[in-house]
Amino acid sequence: MKSIATITRTKEIMERHQLSFKKSLGQNFLIDVNILEKIVSKAGIDDETVVIEVGPGIGALTEQLAKKAEHVYAFEIDGRLIDVLEDTMSPYPQVTVIHQDILEVDLNTFIAEHVPEGKKVKVVANLPYYITTPILMKLLSSQLPIESITVMMQKEVAARMAAAPNSKDYGSLSIAVQYYTESDVIMTVPKTCFVPQPNVDSAILQLYVRSQPYVSVKDEALYFELVQASFGQRRKTLRNNLKRAFKDLDAAELDQVFAESNIDGTRRGESLTLEEFGYLSDVMSLYVK
Numbered sequence: 531m532k533s534i535a536t537i538t539r540t541k542e543i544m545e546r547h548q549l550s551f552k553k554s555l556g557q558n559f560l561i562d563v564n565i566l567e568k569i570v571s572k573a574g575i576d577d578e579t580v581v582i583e584v585g586p587g588i589g590a591l592t593e594q595l596a597k598k599a600e601h602v603y604a605f606e607i608d609g610r611l612i613d614v615l616e617d618t619m620s621p622y623p624q625v626t627v628i629h630q631d632i633l634e635v636d637l638n639t640f641i642a643e644h645v646p647e648g649k650k651v652k653v654v655a656n657l658p659y660y661i662t663t664p665i666l667m668k669l670l671s672s673q674l675p676i677e678s679i680t681v682m683m684q685k686e687v688a689a690r691m692a693a694a695p696n697s698k699d700y701g702s703l704s705i706a707v708q709y710y711t712e713s714d715v716i717m718t719v720p721k722t723c724f725v726p727q728p729n730v731d732s733a734i735l736q737l738y739v740r741s742q743p744y745v746s747v748k749d750e751a752l753y754f755e756l757v758q759a760s761f762g763q764r765r766k767t768l769r770n771n772l773k774r775a776f777k778d779l780d781a782a783e784l785d786q787v788f789a790e791s792n793i794d795g796t797r798r799g800e801s802l803t804l805e806e807f808g809y810l811s812d813v814m815s816l817y818v819k
């Protein structure tokens with residue numbers, strides 16, 4: 531039988547189940563087997579890997595994952611697709627479909643209960659665009675025992691996540707992602723590879739989860755608060771952005787923070803590396819109440 535990720539099979543499945551695409555759930559299904567094979571191979575899926583998939587849709591990527599992985603747990607929010615997946619995944623007993631919103635799942639508990647110790651766990655997904663960032667932030671900040679995350683997303687968002695300092699794409703999202711992972715844009719994918727076609731092109735981002743965050747800081751919440759504040763108004767200097775955000779620090783204290791962390795307050799947030807934000811936040815933690 532033809533792969534699910536073909537226009538003929540996708541149309542046939544949709545018609546047989548009298549389904550329409552739900553735009554509000556980010557339903558753009560992949561219809562290019564080559565791209566899917568590339569995702570699976572770049573993700574390094576083998577018969578020792580347990581995969582967590584977000585949003586299987588009608589099973590285009592799930593099918594390719596099932597051919598290589600030990601097991602695939604696929605979380606789908608749309609109840610209409612659960613019956614469809616029961617049908618399309620029937621040749622693949624190594625797939626378990628779970629009808630749940632991924633943002634509601636306690637993945638640490640799920641992994642502890644379902645994955646035998648010593649097995650590799652990887653996340654692979656063609657993410658719904660409307661919640662790409664919340665899903666990734668949840669996966670990263672939960673400190674899951676996973677090796678990597680290989681995900682398709684809007685090209686511009688992937689560029690922001692992987693951006694280096696002093697580039698226009700660098701911002702608080704780049705720092706949040708790189709704090710937890712080493713990131714790499716593998717390839718861009720044109721919108722013609724999906725049905726229905728989205729308005730924008732996509733990219734596949736590979737994230738290797740670090741065993742420890744990239745920088746070790748005294749107060750993680752303050753680190754991220756500082757990063758957020760530093761990009762508050764991109765054209766403003768660090769000093770001005772921080773003055774606005776940390777009102778309980780007076781000008782002299784702020785000068786002291788810059789001096790002790792060896793960071794020039796006239797720089798812009800976009801020029802600071804993750805380590806430099808670390809120095810700044812560690813010194814700041816001594817001053818903020």
Ligand code: SAM
Nearest residue numbers: 555558559560585586587590607631632656658
């Ligand atoms: N994996 C399929 C593919 O590659 O063709 C479908 C990908 S489509 C871009 C995104 C899928 O995520 C849809 O099936 C959508 O219903 C599902 N989805 C959207 N929000 C979700 C959520 N919060 N939790 C789980 N699945 C979700």
